[in-house]
Amino acid sequence: MPFRRLQSKLLKDRAMRRSPLIRRHLPETRPYHPYVLKRMLNQHSTVFVKPDKGSQGRGIVRLKRSKHRGIHISWGLNKRKVKRKFMIRALHQRLRPYQSYIVQQGLQxxxxxxxxxxxxxxxxxxxxxxxxxxxxxxxxxxxxxxxxxxxxxxxxxxxxxxxxxxxxxxxxxxxxxxxxxxxxxxxxxxxxxxxxxxxxxxxxxxxxxxxxxxxxxxxxxxxxxxxxxxxxxxxxxxxxxxxxxxxxxxx
The missing domain is CATH 3.30.470.20 (ATP-grasp fold, B domain)
Incomplete structure (x- = not known):
């Protein structure tokens, strides 16, 4: 093809974040790690875990805090609620091994x-x-x-x-x-x-x-x-x- 393709969402986010003109228009985006996910869920009511090199919305998982310290985990048309202490285990059942993911702030x-x-x-x-x-x-x-x-x-x-x-x-x-x-x-x-x-x-x-x-x-x-x-x-x-x-x- 006569143009370059760049798959990594994280690399594109970092490149855009260098611009002070658009930095404040970018939701918080980090490489996935269980600690990072927990910290971001403390700061944001909703976060998304996305394949770093995914496309067409495939493989995205949404995690949303509930009122009673539980977490609603959604993927596709499916949803389940888990206790916060079981969140990482439930999430990893949805993620592919050896694939890189990012965590992104959810927006209202x-x-x-x-x-x-x-x-x-x-x-x-x-x-x-x-x-x-x-x-x-x-x-x-x-x-x-x-x-x-x-x-x-x-x-x-x-x-x-x-x-x-x-x-x-x-x-x-x-x-x-x-x-x-x-x-x-x-x-x-x-x-x-x-x-x-x-x-x-x-x-x-x-x-x-x-x-x-x-x-x-x-x-x-x-x-x-x-x-x-x-x-x-x-x-x-x-x-x-x-x-x-x-x-x-x-x-």
Missing amino acids: LTKYHNRLIDIRVFLQRPGSKWLISGKVVRVGAAGRFVTNYSQGGRPVHLHKVLDSIYHHDPQRVEATIQKVDQIAYHAAAALSSKFRGIRVLGIDIGLDRSGRVWIIEANTRPGTQLFKKLKDQSMYQTIMTNYKNIARRRR
Whole structure:
């Protein structure tokens, strides 16, 4: 392929964290260790344990504190509650041996029609500058805590979702879109300055209930299915045109 792929979530997080412009938009992310997990659960009501080199939302486990010192452990559509002292044992039953994992702070993300959402910003660099080729909201399937298309997520136009969330306030909608664009561009700059050869990025951005914007993850080989599924094909066509331009420059 005519562009570089970087799998490690931890390496991408560290590269973005070097930028003071976006550092405060990154949830706490650490290499997995039982001690780290316990400490982070003391600080955050919810944490996620993710494969460092996973994709499509596979293998992610959510741990959430309950009111009575128990821990709710969720994976896929499954859930169980365990006593805190048995948490690590229960978690390790869900993890693959010899695979590296990260622990990430859980966020209180806003919802759309009672479904979890995030924003996929698709960036490409066919020339010397990064361009946003498309933005779409990923709406998670019922009962799931991930929004990936492969896990039943569906695409909805960004304006439509923000208009609903912000109760038809056009100024707040436009301000949020501008903030999302700004953060995505800063993330792309931070990643491409550290890892030469990256020309395509899918930045997953979450909005919490207070309106704060977060970078959940950055992908160096994002899928195009979300944009292809939209009735309006203009963003998908832009993405494919930019792919051709990237390939042409590398010949």
